[in-house]
Amino acid sequence: MTKGHLARAALESTAWQVRDVVTAMALESGVDIAVLKVDGGMTASELLMNFQADVLDVPVVRPMVAETTCLGAAYAAGLTVGFWPDLATLRAQWKVDRTWRPSMAAGARDQGARMWGKAVARTMNWED
Numbered sequence: 001m002t003k004g005h006l007a008r009a010a011l012e013s014t015a016w017q018v019r020d021v022v023t024a025m026a027l028e029s030g031v032d033i034a035v036l037k038v039d040g041g042m043t044a045s046e047l048l049m050n051f052q053a054d055v056l057d058v059p060v061v062r063p064m065v066a067e068t069t070c071l072g073a074a075y076a077a078g079l080t081v082g083f084w085p086d087l088a089t090l091r092a093q094w095k096v097d098r099t100w101r102p103s104m105a106a107g108a109r110d111q112g113a114r115m116w117g118k119a120v121a122r123t124m125n126w127e128d
Contacts, residue, residue, distance in 0.1 A: 044066070
């Protein structure tokens with residue numbers, strides 16, 4: 001095993017964890033997602049974004065401005081002081097940088113999900 005294997009495992013586990021959250025949200029809300037809009041530093045990983053699209057089986061879309069937490073704070077301040085007239089104007093600022101589309105076969109995705117579930121189950125109850 002190399003550092004590369006560990007790095008890949010960390011990225012893939014992130015995608016499976018996101019899938020777990022998306023699945024839980026869909027079960028609670030009764031709404032399936034059609035697309036995942038992403039932001040933050042990890043969106044710079046082409047590997048992660050592609051794998052995320054594959055495990056969710058939906059397109060993953062990264063905006064031109066990937067650090068939207070800071071941008072959101074600036075937008076809120078701008079709305080407060082009247083710099084931005086309304087939310088529609090802010091929505092129009094959002095632009096797509098890149099979209100990843102799923103290409104993983106359903107059987108491979110299902111097998112990966114089963115293996116992820118087994119891996120998670122094996123980490124439970126280590127302590128008394």
